[in-house]
Amino acid sequence: MSDALLSVRDLVVEFPTRKGILTAVDRVSFDIARGEVLGVVGESGAGKSMTGSAIIGLIEPPGHIAGGTISIAGQRIDNLPYEAMRRVRGKRIGMVFQDPLTSLNPIYTIAEQLIETIRTHMDLNERQARDRAIGLLDQVGIPAASRRIDDYPHQFSGGMRQRVVIALALCVEPELIIADEPTTALDVSVQSQIIDVLKRMCADHGTAIMLITHDMGVIAEAADRVVVMYAGRVAEIGAVRDVIKDAKHPYTKGLMGSIPTLMQDSDRLTQIPGTMPRLTDIPPGCAFSKRCPEAFDRCFVEQPDCRPYQGRDVACLLYDEGKPQ
């Protein structure tokens, strides 16, 4: 898609270990359009955070991008030198992490942190930057913003801090925000507030969001499309409504069945037998084959590619032409 904002193609992230090469992200491809909210969902070890880190260029060595491309508006960013990447990060891509306590520097006031970021990427003087910062804090719903801007991070509650982090991420009008588990550390009532803030701010500023989370509920509320990841690979990509109500990949089906909901009144939750394989221990063929109720002989040998099927992308041999019926 040539007008996609972010384009990830066949991304591979590897970690050399004493016991061999560990593939944390295995040929992952997806696009994010301008202004859309893409959810990336998966359980722990699925590789979703690693994908986010790869896009921002913050993978800890000895891990590295071993293949594939990442582009913003057609321009490659995965092969940029450190300085150039640093400019992209912050200006074009903003970040919101899980723990607002560690995302904000505790020894500086909110004003100092916001103004520093604004003035690094924009040509404004101190007064103008401060006004802009106050405006942003207002938008994210911090009451009495012009007074509270001079407070320190520890003087805010968890939810308020996360709003500040969102303001910080948006202050230089990035084109994309990568939010890694932004609501996980928050109470349920605050979670819904933060999701609302995130959605509203990004709609107002036209920013796209890559929302990484393990919580399907957050995806249902916030995302337009979703990428489901399993063991470092993509299982399914599609519109949120489609994937949730009518999942195609057996893993996604199992996942949706195992989530308890307020409406459901059944006795047992669907459970997928076994556990996600460790990244050092992925079986040949399809990573999900050993746990899949619909696996057949090819599944244990061939790794399925992510192919289009009825309006979405699925990596499953069941939807491959030429499968035995």
Place this chain on the structure above:
Amino acid sequence: MTMDSERLKPPGLWARVFDSDIWYSFTRSKVIMAAAIVTFLIFLGALFAPLIAPHDPFDMASLYLMDSLTPPMWEAGGNPVYPLGTDDQGRDILSAILYGSRISLAVGFASVAFAAILGISLGLLAGYMGGRVDSIIMRIADVQLTFPSILIALLIDGSVRSVFGGIDREQSAFYVLVFSIGLSFWVQYARTVRSSTLVEKDKEYVQAARLIGLHPLRIMASHVLPNVMGPVLVIATINLALAIITEATLSFLGVGIPSTQPSLGTLIRIGNDFLFSGEWWIAAFPGAALAILVLAVNLLGDWLRDALNPRLR
């Protein structure tokens, strides 16, 4: 429904040792391997001193006063029977070093063990019980830290001697020394163990143990202790070097091991008197032996600390 029952038998102990990260980092450094070999050799030498030493330097009857002050064998006037020369009483320096290392190492290990046991127990108690007990123990520790260890050792040495005036100095020297050196070192163990205990005490596995009504001492010993022992090994290794030096210093000052059964420090003291009259070997070789031993143990301790530090791995 069983999961993961296809796992193989867990690997044996030796397989795990040689496969571990620690062994890996050990074999990567030539210096460390050299230090380990040296230490090992010295240990062996000290252990088997009676078997391998050419002479018994403590047996008064076997000393020939006529052979006293013989230079090392490669010098003029040297004698291959005494490879490194003899001291003023006719004792073979090489044998004296071997036996002396034995005593130095024995004092070193014993005092470290004493300090460790005392420090770990007090640290566990302070960390787990908290409150008054913690405050008292830590204040005592703070006070003690303001004194240099030599001073404490001297103090205790002197006090013991005056209190138990009649004791045979030679017999008691070893125990007094171990006690005083150990007493000056326990604080480090106590502090580390205390801070680890503070962390572990709030963890759910300790709560699970309290839940079934186990006695606090039992919980400390069987649950908390295994989890706070990690840094202790590193401290102990580094302490060993320090303990040996401290013993040498005390012996040098004349308040340590007496000269009838000299440790390396005592030997250096003896040799010191002859240094400027030309018989340099009496001080030099024990001094060199001490330096090598301490260096090797120190290097090992450093390596161990880095190898066991999870953040550096």
Place this chain on the structure above:
Amino acid sequence: MTDVLVGIENLSRDFDVSKPWLNRVLENEEKKYVTAVNDVSFEIRRGETFALVGESGSGKSTIAKLIVGLIRPTGGQILFDGTNVATRGSASMRQLRSRFQMIFQDPFASLNPRWRVKDIIAEPLRTFGVVEGRAAWEKRVDELLETVGLSAKDGAKYPHEFSGGQRQRVAIARALSAQPEFIVCDEPTSALDVSVQAQILNLMRDLQDEFGLTYLFISHDLSVVRHMASRIGVLYLGRLVEVAEGKTLFREPKHPYTKMLLDAVPDLEMTGRSRQPVEGEIPNPIDPPSGCTYHPRCPLANDRCKREVPVLKLHENSKAACFALEEGRG
């Protein structure tokens, strides 16, 4: 044998969060206390799963620890099978302790990393003398491992060799080993992935059926609680604001806070329902609002709510503590 296994009456617990003595003297400050649990009363009937739901600062974890005796109450009492837990001497306390157990939230911290799994599971067994002799307890540990879905061979391993879900199974096996009647489950699946959570929840229900267990299930996740519990208590800042049967709570929530909590749960059914925007955040427990502590966030608050503290009263099938309900406004 009465129907009520655990009775909580006017339970309260304060924590001293004052600054150290010297600071207080120099800064001329009073001692400060946080009331984590404030006059809470409820019952748990034999064989049921009673859930306590709340967000941070609600006091649910504190209540869990109070019930099993890890901390002492500052007020009120806890009755286990009619006996006041606090007044028991240590001998009879030991007998009592064998009848309840706890499963903790963090599967990584709840097992001693230096102990083998079989020793961890056997510890309650051996402490309470349920079986005699090594062969007997080893056999029982093997059985327990199989019951929770692991294999007997796993007994020789250490906790770090297992995944989060498997460790939680070990924790469950440990909780079962002394054959308790009552298990307090403090957020047992919050740290687990969703598909693993499903396995553990199913396991817990099967075990409850098989062994006739009574659960106190503590969670912040309403969907999980819906699935597991027969009766539910909702906590806010240390007070119980509503108690009801599961179905009733979700179909006809009475207290404004309960309604807000339900509204905040994400819409996984994709019904596209509109959500009432959530007001405010949980206040600081050191300095709670006056009267009904929910009043700053409540759309139905009036003057009385700011002055007086409501108590639990029966409204149709649920108990709720709300003046708006009493006055017919809610």
